[in-house]
Amino acid sequence: MERSTGQHRVERVGEAEGPAEELSRVLPAAQVFTRDSIRGEVLSDGSANRGVTGTADALVEPASAEEVAAVMAFCYDRDLPLVTRGGGTGLAGGAVPSGGVVLSLERMDKVRSIDPGLWRMEVEAGVTTGTVHRKALENGLLFPPDPGASEQSTIGGNVATNAGGPHAFRYGVTGRWVTGLEVVTPPGNIIRTGGAVRKDVAGLDLTNLMIGSEGTLGVVTAAWLRLVPAPEARGVVVAFFDGAESGCEAILAVMASGVQPTALEFLDRGTLASSLGSFPFDAPADPGFAVLAEADGSQTEVERVLAELNEAMGVGSETGAAMSALTITERSDADALWTWRDGVSYAVAAQRGGKISEDIVVPVDRLIDAVEGTVAIGERHGLEACSWGHAGDGNVHSTFLVDLSDPDQMKRGRAASSELFEMAIRLGGSISGEHGIGSLKTSHVKAALGDTVVNLQAEIKRAFDPKLLLNPGKKIPLV
Numbered sequence: 216m217e218r219s220t221g222q223h224r225v226e227r228v229g230e231a232e233g234p235a236e237e238l239s240r241v242l243p244a245a246q247v248f249t250r251d252s253i254r255g256e257v258l259s260d261g262s263a264n265r266g267v268t269g270t271a272d273a274l275v276e277p278a279s280a281e282e283v284a285a286v287m288a289f290c291y292d293r294d295l296p297l298v299t300r301g302g303g304t305g306l307a308g309g310a311v312p313s314g315g316v317v318l319s320l321e322r323m324d325k326v327r328s329i330d331p332g333l334w335r336m337e338v339e340a341g342v343t344t345g346t347v348h349r350k351a352l353e354n355g356l357l358f359p360p361d362p363g364a365s366e367q368s369t370i371g372g373n374v375a376t377n378a379g380g381p382h383a384f385r386y387g388v389t390g391r392w393v394t395g396l397e398v399v400t401p402p403g404n405i406i407r408t409g410g411a412v413r414k415d416v417a418g419l420d421l422t423n424l425m426i427g428s429e430g431t432l433g434v435v436t437a438a439w440l441r442l443v444p445a446p447e448a449r450g451v452v453v454a455f456f457d458g459a460e461s462g463c464e465a466i467l468a469v470m471a472s473g474v475q476p477t478a479l480e481f482l483d484r485g486t487l488a489s490s491l492g493s494f495p496f497d498a499p500a501d502p503g504f505a506v507l508a509e510a511d512g513s514q515t516e517v518e519r520v521l522a523e524l525n526e527a528m529g530v531g532s533e534t535g536a537a538m539s540a541l542t543i544t545e546r547s548d549a550d551a552l553w554t555w556r557d558g559v560s561y562a563v564a565a566q567r568g569g570k571i572s573e574d575i576v577v578p579v580d581r582l583i584d585a586v587e588g589t590v591a592i593g594e595r596h597g598l599e600a601c602s603w604g605h606a607g608d609g610n611v612h613s614t615f616l617v618d619l620s621d622p623d624q625m626k627r628g629r630a631a632s633s634e635l636f637e638m639a640i641r642l643g644g645s646i647s648g649e650h651g652i653g654s655l656k657t658s659h660v661k662a663a664l665g666d667t668v669v670n671l672q673a674e675i676k677r678a679f680d681p682k683l684l685l686n687p688g689k690k691i692p693l694v
């Protein structure tokens with residue numbers, strides 16, 4: 216039997232065949248993997264270190280938007296769940312399947328165009344964040360969003376989670392740098408929202424609706440990105456404090472001073488204890504808190520801002536709060552510092568073999584409550600806890616250390632996370648500042664957003680995906 220679905224024709228073959236065998240008639244056979252031949256890593260993501268894994272009936276690797284549309288038409292015809300996968304670095308279980316078809320954008324890794332004089336680039340969804348950074352820099356330009364794991368994470372994944380990173384403090388999160396998208400929506404239509412334009416207010420803003428939708432509304436196949444001229448220089452102040460209170464006061468002092476750092480990061484005592492061993496510079500013994508504040512711009516501008524940052528944090532003054540500080544101006548030193556910062560998450564996880572790490576967000580003036588509250592919640596559940604994150608954005612990676620093989624510790628870790636989310640909401644914040652909801656936080660969304668907002672979001676989901684096949688059970692509670 217043959218019938219048409221959306222724009223594509225799907226051949227229906229022997230009912231006894233599994234989805235992978237049938238999909239080999241939709242895509243070239245080399246791009247389709249059966250349940251038995253799927254690589255194990257495709258069944259998990261960055262949340263594997265908290266024990267999250269899944270199952271799938273087939274893995275497909277389409278190489279064009281047309282092939283993505285054909286796969287979606289097939290899934291819609293057969294009522295098969297479709298889980299989109301980028302680099303698999305997500306930390307909320309968003310790309311982890313519970314059966315159905317996994318669609319990897321790995322083969323869609325072309326830079327379609329780069330126009331340096333116009334500060335823009337069009338890339339396919341499977342291009343890595345690191346590649347976009349390098350292509351932009353080779354042309355004297357900057358793509359500011361910088362989520363960690365940039366050599367694995369993809370632009371499609373960054374768009375789907377609206378990823379942030381340290382430099383979001385000045386430059387904003389991924390969505391601010393996307394002017395248009397190519398998306399495949401059910402039952403297999405290729406649509407374009409926005410494009411190579413810098414402004415567009417025609418119709419509802421579907422570009423921004425897709426951004427952060429975590430594969431629940433459509434599959435992003437390409438993005439038009441906005442770039443800016445790369446700064447001439449950058450430098451960082453790293454200031455150490457005896458505790459969270461003086462460190463958080465220094466963060467508020469920086470903000471009140473009117474200086475504009477590009478990144479304003481923090482690490483608490485427990486995080487420093489796990490990660491200072493590989494810190495590439497001298498550090499005081501047993502610091503209670505650290506603040507990283509970066510400046511970029513012209514050489515003169517950077518020197519001025521670094522001096523003002525030091526002054527705002529009381530570095531070197533007799534009454535100053537900082538225990539000690541270092542000012543980094545060499546590019547290679549700054550690179551070494553950020554490489555160390557990227558590895559902090561792994562250093563913390565290594566303490567017990569596993570961690571339950573969240574990404575709550577609170578108003579910046581409640582940062583101290585979130586940092587101290589994280590440790591207190593850990594204590595209540597008998598777990599070591601620490602936090603680090605994007606201080607200027609109030610985005611806290613609250614973390615509970617666990618042994619993955621101990622079911623009791625995992626249970627206590629999950630209970631600690633639930634308490635943490637309640638705390639974030641109580642402090643006027645939210646349950647996720649950058650990693651998204653995925654499968655891990657869906658049950659907490661109603662508490663964060665309320666029934667009316669959740670119902671509106673469910674209606675939007677149904678308008679895009681009437682059969683509810685795209686990334687089912689994730690992001691939007693439907694009951």
Ligand SMILES: Cc1cc2nc3c(=O)[nH]c(=O)nc-3n(C[C@H](O)[C@H](O)[C@H](O)COP(=O)(O)OP(=O)(O)OC[C@H]3O[C@@H](n4cnc5c(N)ncnc54)[C@H](O)[C@@H]3O)c2cc1C
Nearest residue numbers: 301302303304305309363369371372373375378379430435
């Ligand atoms: C060490 C480390 C550091 C990190 N640091 C940060 C950070 O600083 N800031 C931050 O925000 N995140 C951070 N992350 C989380 C993660 O890297 C980001 O969420 C990233 O954007 C995910 O991209 P990905 O390609 O790996 O997506 P995946 O993990 O493959 O997928 C993430 C979600 O997006 C969906 N998706 C993926 N591609 C598409 C597509 N083309 N169309 C539709 N949906 C899609 C998936 O279904 C899933 O729901 C970090 C992760 C690690 C491991």
